[in-house]
Amino acid sequence: MRILAYLVAAVCVAVTSPASAQTPDLFRDADLKLGEKLVREHRCTECHIRKVGGDGSAIYRPAGRINTPGALRGMVDYCSTELNLGLFPEEVTAVAAVLQRDHYRFGKGPAAGGRP
Numbered sequence: 001m002r003i004l005a006y007l008v009a010a011v012c013v014a015v016t017s018p019a020s021a022q023t024p025d026l027f028r029d030a031d032l033k034l035g036e037k038l039v040r041e042h043r044c045t046e047c048h049i050r051k052v053g054g055d056g057s058a059i060y061r062p063a064g065r066i067n068t069p070g071a072l073r074g075m076v077d078y079c080s081t082e083l084n085l086g087l088f089p090e091e092v093t094a095v096a097a098v099l100q101r102d103h104y105r106f107g108k109g110p111a112a113g114g115r116p
Contacts, residue, residue, distance in 0.1 A: 023097075024069040024106050030097030031090070038095050042085055060103040069106050072096050 039045070048056030066072050073096040080087040087095070100106060 022105060022108060024100065024108055026069040026073060027093065027097035027100050031094045032098055032101065034091065035094030035096070035098035038087070038091055039098055042083075044079075044095075047083075057103070060099065066104065069096070069100060069104075072099060072104055072106070 045056045048059040052058040060066075066075055073093060076096040076099070077087075077092045079085070080092055
């Protein structure tokens with residue numbers, strides 16, 4: 001029975017580790033569902049399309065500009081301020097976490113600056 005418990009624990013760790021290994025500490029407890037909702041509600045993609053054209057995704061690749069999780073969160077906060085969105089800090093983090101997951105994919109750690 002003890003061996004079975006160890007095997008179950010090992011499988012659980014193997015299944016959950018890859019996702020958490022890619023989540024920077026800054027975004028670990030972020031509410032991704034809330035972030036997705038806010039991106040839709042505030043029509044972020046439409047604004048990005050107006051700014052950079054195409055599908056708007058080129059905004060996520062400015063050379064050297066957004067290179068850490070903190071810089072990403074700071075840019076989301078800047079957008080919130082400039083557009084008078086009035087996002088609360090946890091909402092800014094949620095939106096940044098969605099962008100991290102979908103576009104940036106910074107490595108794990110408090111100051112993760114490199115991409116995997």
